[in-house]
Amino acid sequence: MTVAALSAAAYGSVLAWSCLLSTRVLPLTLFLGGGGALLLGLVLSRGHDELLGSALLVLAAAYVLGLLVGHHSLDEAAPLVGAGLLLCAELATWSLELRFRVSLEPALRLQRVRAVGLLVFSGLAAASLVLVVAATSLGGGLAWAMLGSAAAVGAIALAAFVRR
Amino acid sequence: MTRTDSPRLVVYAGLAAIGLIAGLAVGRVELVALAAPFALAAAVGASLARDPQLRGTLVLDRERALEGEDVRATVEVSGGESASRVDVLLPLPDELSERDRRNPAGVRASAGQVELALRCDRWGAFRIGPALVRVRDALAFHTWEATLGAGLPLRVYPSVETMRSLLEPLETQVYVGNQVSRTRGDGIEFADIREWHPGDRLRRVNWRASARRGELWVNEQHPERNTDIVLFLDTFTDARLGTRGTLDLTVRAAASLAHRYLQRKDRVGVVSYGGFVSWLLPASGTRQLYRIVDSLLQMGIVLSFATKNLDVLPRRTLPPRALVLALTPLLDSRSTAALLDLRARGFDLVVVEVSPVPFVKPFGDDLSALSYRLWSLSREAQRAQFEWAGIPIVSWTDGEALDAVLEEVRAFRRYARPVRA
Numbered sequence: 149m150t151v152a153a154l155s156a157a158a159y160g161s162v163l164a165w166s167c168l169l170s171t172r173v174l175p176l177t178l179f180l181g182g183g184g185a186l187l188l189g190l191v192l193s194r195g196h197d198e199l200l201g202s203a204l205l206v207l208a209a210a211y212v213l214g215l216l217v218g219h220h221s222l223d224e225a226a227p228l229v230g231a232g233l234l235l236c237a238e239l240a241t242w243s244l245e246l247r248f249r250v251s252l253e254p255a256l257r258l259q260r261v262r263a264v265g266l267l268v269f270s271g272l273a274a275a276s277l278v279l280v281v282a283a284t285s286l287g288g289g290l291a292w293a294m295l296g297s298a299a300a301v302g303a304i305a306l307a308a309f310v311r312r
Numbered sequence: 313m314t315r316t317d318s319p320r321l322v323v324y325a326g327l328a329a330i331g332l333i334a335g336l337a338v339g340r341v342e343l344v345a346l347a348a349p350f351a352l353a354a355a356v357g358a359s360l361a362r363d364p365q366l367r368g369t370l371v372l373d374r375e376r377a378l379e380g381e382d383v384r385a386t387v388e389v390s391g392g393e394s395a396s397r398v399d400v401l402l403p404l405p406d407e408l409s410e411r412d413r414r415n416p417a418g419v420r421a422s423a424g425q426v427e428l429a430l431r432c433d434r435w436g437a438f439r440i441g442p443a444l445v446r447v448r449d450a451l452a453f454h455t456w457e458a459t460l461g462a463g464l465p466l467r468v469y470p471s472v473e474t475m476r477s478l479l480e481p482l483e484t485q486v487y488v489g490n491q492v493s494r495t496r497g498d499g500i501e502f503a504d505i506r507e508w509h510p511g512d513r514l515r516r517v518n519w520r521a522s523a524r525r526g527e528l529w530v531n532e533q534h535p536e537r538n539t540d541i542v543l544f545l546d547t548f549t550d551a552r553l554g555t556r557g558t559l560d561l562t563v564r565a566a567a568s569l570a571h572r573y574l575q576r577k578d579r580v581g582v583v584s585y586g587g588f589v590s591w592l593l594p595a596s597g598t599r600q601l602y603r604i605v606d607s608l609l610q611m612g613i614v615l616s617f618a619t620k621n622l623d624v625l626p627r628r629t630l631p632p633r634a635l636v637l638a639l640t641p642l643l644d645s646r647s648t649a650a651l652l653d654l655r656a657r658g659f660d661l662v663v664v665e666v667s668p669v670p671f672v673k674p675f676g677d678d679l680s681a682l683s684y685r686l687w688s689l690s691r692e693a694q695r696a697q698f699e700w701a702g703i704p705i706v707s708w709t710d711g712e713a714l715d716a717v718l719e720e721v722r723a724f725r726r727y728a729r730p731v732r733a
Contacts (some may be wrong), residue, residue, distance in 0.1 A: 165663035166711075201323035208327065208346060212334070215342055226342035234324075234349040238451070241320055245452060250399055252418040253717060260418065263450040267356060271349025278348050282341035295338060296344065299351065306325040306354050 152192040155239035159207065161186050162199060162232040164227060166211040170218020180210035191240055195247060200240055204233055222283070227275030234271050238264045313361060313458040321453050325354040357453035360464035364395040364421070370402075370441045370461025377432050379564075382411060385568045387460060388425045395421040396450040399592040400460075404442045406555075407434035407468065421447065434555060435470040435563060439463040457696070458614050467608055469605055472561075473568040475715045478479045478576075479722060481539040481635035482660045489538025490504030490576045506532055539578045540594050540631045543569060543604075544654075546640035546647040547586030550613045557711060558641040563608045565639055565664065565714055570604045582607060583629055587616030591629045597687040608616060620646060622653050636661045643666045655701050663705040664723050670710050 163181040167174055184206035187199045211229055223229075242260060333346025334340075370390040377383050387400045401416035411429040419426055430440075435484050442459040492501045508528035521529040538560040543566045550559040558700075566582065573580045574596060582604050583593030592600075592607055630636065636659045640647050655661050676685035700707040704724040708717045 180578060197319060200320060201326065202357040204323065204327060204456060205330070208331070211346070212343065217341065223342045230349040233327075233346070234353060237320060237323070241318070241452065246415075250416045250418040251414040255422070256418055257395055258368065259450065260347055262642045263396075267353055267451060268349070271352050272358075274343040274352045274379075274698040275348040278345045280342060281343075296332055299334065300329050300512075303325050303329035303347075303351055303354065306358055 149243075151239050152243035155192065155236050155243060156188065156215070158232050158239060158256045159185060159203075162207055162236065163221050164206070165229060165232075166214045167254065168221070169214030172254050173217045177210045178208050180213065182275055184210065188236070188240065192243060195244055197241070197244055200237060204237055205222035207236075208233060215258060223278070224279065227272050231268050231273045233271040235264070238267065252311075313366065313456050313549055315361070316455045318357070318453050318455070321354060321357040322359065322380065324350040328354055340612040345575065351354050355452075357451065360449040360451070361454050364456055366395070366398075366447055366456065366458055367443065368443075368445065368460040370443050370464060371442060372464050372466060375465055376467045376469065378469050379432055379435050381432055382428045382469075383432060385428045385430055385440065386425055386467040387428070387445070389421070389445065389460070390424065395447040395456070395573060397421060397424075397448045398426075399448075399495045400426045400443055401442065401446075402428055402491070404430065405436070405438050407432070407436050407439075408438065408466075410464075412705055420473060427558075432466075433470050434560065435609060436467045437606075438468065440466050444601075460594070467609055469569070470564045470567045472571050473564065473714050475568060477570050477711065477715070477719075477722070478569075478572055479635065479637065479662060479718055479725070480507070480652060481541070481633070482725070483633040484537035484539050485618040485631075485633060486578070487538045489536060489578060491537055491539050491578070492534045493537040495535065496532045497535040499535035501534040501536075503532045503534045505529045509556065514546045517692060537691075538596070539573075540581070540634035541569070541573045541719075542583060542594065542630055542634050542636045544636050544638040544651070545582065545586075545611070546642075547582045547584050547611060548616075548644035548647055549586075549590070549641070551641055551643065551671040553673070557671055558643075558668050559611070560615075560638045561666045561708070561710060562641075563611060565666070565708070567605055568714060569581065569637060570601060574598070574604075575708075579631075580604065581629060581631075581634075583625060585620070585650060586609055587614030587618075588626050591625060593628055594631060594634065595627075602713045606646070620650070622650055622657075624672055630659065634659065638663045639666055640664075642719070643668060647692075650695055651703070652697070652701055655703050661703050663703055665695070665705060665707045666716075667709040668709050 166181060167177050184203045187203035187206065190196045191200050191203060215223055328347045328351035331343050335343035335347065368387060368390060371386045373384040385402060389398050395416055398421050399416055399418045404410065408430045411431045415428055441463045442461045442666045445458050445460050447456040477712045480491065484491050496503045505521050508530050516530040518529050518531045545562055545566055550557045570580050577596055579594040580600060581597045582592045584590045590607065592603055597709045636654055638651050638661065640663060642648065642665050651661065651663060674680045693707050704721045706717045708714060
């Protein structure tokens with residue numbers, strides 16, 4: 149229950165930040181965020197883990213909408229948003245695992261907290277690194293574009309490989 | 313070992329791909345930053361997909377236990393270095409329960425073993441295991457499932473009732489035992505005196521009586537003989553409420569009686585008369601006790617509508633002059649007919665009715681109450697049928713001492729003598 153509440157809190161924080169980005173599309177952001185919250189609620193309360201991806205995607209869309217419409221300069225909180233989404237997903241998954249009545253050693257909970265924390269902080273560091281690299285003028289626009297494309301293709305390949 | 317990947321790994325990789333493509337398309341680095349944690353998580357997840365090469369064993373601290381005792385099961389796991397958590401589930405039959413509610417148990421892979429205290433709630437022969445094991449990496453991106461150990465046999469023997477005294481058969485056998493025979497011969501227990509006959513040994517002369525009567529008189533003794541006991545178990549049907557039933561009581565009583573009779577060097581045999589007929593020829597000794605208890609563990613209710621009579625039993629199963637102790641819930645007319653047939657054949661028969669009444673709860677409506685009354689009356693009629701045939705019948709209910717019930721029979725039989733047609 150605590151873990152589910154923490155997951156919902158992470159989701160709410162990201163949604164709140166998305167709403168603050170632009171007041172012009174606030175109703176649409178709220179609509180998208182509310183829909184995502186509903187999906188997350190189904191995940192946490194009914195155990196529909198297949199809806200977790202949709203909930204994250206809808207919230208990310210709400211953030212991107214606010215970013216594109218209302219925030220023309222660089223949003224320095226983007227790594228926090230990414231890490232927040234990841235934290236929300238990890239905590240939601242953990243809360244689903246805790247629904248099964250397994251007698252757990254206390255050390256296992258601590259171990260999981262450490263693993264999730266390390267993953268989220270690493271993600272935050274990686275996202276911050278992306279912003280730092282983008283802010284420094286290294287030049288070579290085409291090379292960066294190719295690198296980004298390769299990363300995207302790699303991510304798609306990974307998704308396809310795991311799904312197989 | 314079966315591997316299952318978490319669906320969120322695909323979600324993370326997909327979100328990372330969408331973020332990167334969208335970032336490239338709209339030229340906003342924030343979308344790439346948004347995708348970076350998911351890309352990292354997907355990469356970490358993919359790197360954790362290494363089979364843990366798990367090995368392990370399942371061990372029970374003993375193979376035999378008594379009802380109500382605890383047996384310790386240990387699942388030892390090794391070789392799961394790449395794993396973080398190991399969940400162990402030991403599937404248990406309904407008759408066993410895990411005392412500390414630790415089944416299933418989740419432990420660190422480095423912990424190496426899980427100990428479970430299994431409580432034996434009911435008698436029976438069981439096969440424990442194999443244990444089902446689920447191994448996860450630190451972030452539960454991948455799960456491996458396997459079975460560990462082979463199925464281990466566990467025999468749970470019924471608990472034995474404390475019995476101070478036993479029913480004595482009306483007649484003894486010809487072999488030496490602990491039971492004082494009603495006949496006269498060589499023995500310890502004094503029976504009577506009689507006139508001396510040629511061939512009588514000098515040490516048997518009663519000098520005091522001889523001096524008083526002026527001629528030789530000798531002592532007579534009751535010889536010590538053994539007896540044959542046949543436990544006749546009615547297994548046609550069982551009245552059950554929750555975890556307790558008439559078959560449980562029957563088996564417990566049979567185990568107690570066999571244990572006590574064999575202790576005093578009698579020969580004990582068992583006949584299971586039901587849908588499936590089985591028997592053990594009368595014998596004595598510890599080996600026979602184990603044979604009987606093992607056969608009781610296999611005992612179950614097999615539904616059958618076939619008409620059976622005693623001719624299906626081998627002749628040696630029911631030796632002459634044996635005491636037949638029948639344990640029956642009186643729920644099937646075939647067993648009633650068989651018992652009356654035994655009596656008609658001249659066997660010394662005692663019927664212990666293992667009462668199904670505590671296991672039958674009538675519904676609240678009038679029709680149910682009426683049918684319950686009719687059923688009770690028909691049971692009374694059955695009991696009367698036994699009494700008319702001169703068969704002592706007593707009712708034994710759950711929670712009552714078997715000793716007290718048998719005392720009633722003992723009182724009934726105090727002046728009984730065998731009658732031969």
